[in-house]
Amino acid sequence: MTVFHIVLLVLLIVCAVAACTSKKLINSVVIFMSFSLVMCIIWFLLESPDLAITEAAVGAGVTSILFFLVLRKIDALNVYIEDEENDDNNENNLAKGEEKGHE
């Protein structure tokens, strides 16, 4: 049984790392949504079903909707974040992102 716990925890850590290092904003939001779902399963394994339902409904549900709405609102659905070195690449993306938004 503890193997299942450990596998889920490793998956949790992988999701956390992926959510932070992914380049596109929408990727990190989707991975963060999967992070909440894995967290919901872990609550269930830790024998606290209250937390499982709340995390599923509130964490994965509403938080992700808000993230997507914000990305939609600021036309950043396709923004590509480079590292700090080549900032100019980031500029035209932002600019490109903006044009697409205003069409």
Place this chain on the structure above:
Amino acid sequence: MSKLKENYKDSFSQKFSDFMTGDLEVPDEVHPRKKQAKNNKVIQADEFFSEFTDADDIKRRELYQAFRNRKFMEWINRAYNIISVVVAITIICVLLFTVSFLPAFGDKDNPANNEVSERYIEDGLDETGAVNIVAGMILDYRAFDTFGESNVLFIACCCVLILLRNDDDEPLPDEDVVDFRRDIILEKAAKFLVPVILVFGIYVVLNGHLSPGGGFSGGAIMGAALILFACAYGFERMERIFSYKTFRRITFGALLFYGLAKSYSFFTGANHIESIIPLGTPGAILSSGLILYLNICVGLVVACTMYGFYTLFKRGRI
């Protein structure tokens, strides 16, 4: 004597007296002429901001780039990244080192399993009437925390109202009209899904004290049902059932009932007066005293807040 010199302007005494009287000559480009408040009207942020054309943005970005690209700034950024990684790693190592000294995970005689949790489990059913001990603990033993908790949600909703709500007289943002295209698939799916989700949410709220769930999770599920309905059928039909007025009334009514009911039980508890609320038979729906009604109030507050977040983010008006 110094006044006679022709360049007494930059003599030490003049500079000192300027400093003392705050008359420091401030070069103009450090403080560009600030936009004067037109006839002292509170400038709506977006209206003030709309005068900046795209040219201003690009000019401003050069200003930022010039500032960033100086050699000095590059060095600072690299140093900042290194220092922050080092700080984070030391924090993780220190915490991991402490975790190895903490009591073992999951064994019976941890300090946390003492007489406090024993009473919750053994007398929980008799004292609060709630089969779900966690719900009984939240809404009866430690009710003051949960009252603070629903106030956190209420205050978060007020914050988002302050930030994102534009006035009623302003025309609807254009993307609201453009955005909503009748999507048959979503509508047909919502026609089936919304009632199911709503019934499930109501079930979770009503059975909060019997099965896992309760006010927070049930309210979030009901909020999700409202969001799906607004998504599928657009805001006009939603406006008929759920306008800003009903939003304010529901939140006000639920939180006021919660506050008054809980202050009654705090007052009777503190002054050792026997409270007249019956506990009922365990296992029945109308059983555990106030917990059912408090669950309903918290469920309503959470549902309205979640829906309120969605509409405020989507179109700036509930």
Place this chain on the structure above:
Amino acid sequence: MDFLRNMPFFCIILSMVSAVIISIMSDRVARVFSLCVIGAVSVMSAITFFYVAGVDQSYTYYMGHFPAPWGNEIRVGILEALTATIFSIVMFASVLGGMKRVFIDVAPKKRNLYYIMVDLLLAALLAMIYTNDLFTGYVFIEIMTISACALIMSRDNGHCLVSAMKYMIMSLIGSGLILFGLSMLYDLTGHLLMSNIKEVIAYNVANGRYELPLTITIGLLCVGIAIKSALFPFHSWLPDAYGYSTATSSALLSSLISKGYIFLLIKIMYRVIGMDVIVSTKIGNVFFVFGVIGMIAGSVRAIAQTDVRRMIAYSSVAQIGYIYMGMGLGTELGMMAAIFHIFAHASAKSMMFIAADGLSYVSNDSKEFRDLSGSAIKNPIAGATFTVGACSMIGIPMLAGFISKVCFADAAINAPTVKLVIVMLALAFSTLLNAVYFMRAIISIYRPVRDEDKGVMHKANPLFIVACIIFVALNVFLGTHAQPIIDFIFEGIDMFA
């Protein structure tokens, strides 16, 4: 169980329920209702103070039907009631004084939301002062953080939004660390009630169990609260947050919110972990060092400011350094000096923010020194209040600041010699720096007005005058009748443990 014991409970519940009621009121009614609630709370807190001073021992009040470790509980002592009274008086005067500015700055539809935040801030402050349960303290820390952030961002200009975001990021790191420390404390002791935790910790320390996790937990809690109350290395969010928000918000933020966190830290030191364990872990020296550096650095930065509100903000970084230096001395005298300085700084700082707002109101809303010159002649009430506040901060006798500086010196004499020398030097140097920038401000606002704009004397609105009178009265009262308050603080500290 006579009726007077319910007063603190009534204060907390009244301010929470009034915040809910305000949500359906219009902004004019909300303003008056919120003021009445704050006035009622300050009267009730005064009644609690006199009741507890009379009974002369602290009592616990069950929030609910179940005794302490199971249900929530608040504990009322002399120190808590005194702090609650002074904080609610300062809040009443700040809200009264800054009311006109709120109706200019905040958009028409959002004024009643502003007063919801003020009331919930009062509720969170009272609950944090009275609570005897750590997790209740954490929930009300969250309410205070969010309402403070709302107070900053309610004025809709660019600077406020940026400083609100910075404030939010720093505070959330702080409350994350506090919750981490709290959950480790729960794991080590199994309790959330403050007095029970203390027994288990004393037992653990006695036979050497869990030595390292306890020190790490104390470190986490202290760093978390230091971040939230803007101690020296973590004060970067403070000048923007206080400098750009409306007058009432910066008055409330500077005088009440950072002090609420410091009061919770004092409670944690005395009632959760025990003063002897704190002294043995030497965390006091860390506070002492950062406090002294904060005093000097805050004052130096304040001199370089050309904007009067940012100057006052930097000076409050220095004053928070004073308080942490007092706590770092480790002796009871040092703690007493720190607590008295909490009261002195709370009353003087909010007075200066409100007065600075009155001055800038007269010189067409500009906060730069250049434009404020001669504004005290146009608005004499605001000028007088600003001068009294500045003199109290410098430490002119007959005012609160002077008494707290005397207490600091008195505490330093009984402290070990190394600390004695450092405190004396730091006190002297920082008072000199205070004098430089406050005198400059007073000189510039009283400079003779150039003849062409010898405008008519500005008649301040009556509410502003009442607020200034309350502030000056509170400051002079603290300055002249300090001895009874110091005795009450000593009694409160003994009763605190």
Place this chain on the structure above:
Amino acid sequence: MLKEIFSHLMTNYYETAAVIIFGIGFTTLLLNKNLIKKIIGFNLMDNAIYLFLASKGYIESRKAPIVVNGVRDMEAYINPIPAGLVLTGIVVSVSVTAIMLALTVKLYRRYHTLDIDEIAIISKKGGI
């Protein structure tokens, strides 16, 4: 010494995972300048602390604290207190996330960028 520490870490593997995720969230917060990434970092930190707190209440081979057919002795159920605390915490982190996202939208409408350093510099120099 190192072996013993490592074996201890293996026994409380939940707390170890929680601390690692806390570290990841904290690093994200420090390194990324994009506001959305910072908010995701905050959520990671908060979820890690709740995992740390909830794993305190778990006891081997015991069931969830719901009284089933009258069994009421303490040996059958886990410790309910951390579950209650974490429920409160989850709702706090949702509200805080909503506020920070609303701030991000307002800042983007005004400054057209998500980079907090750029915003701070422009607001200081640009004066808006």
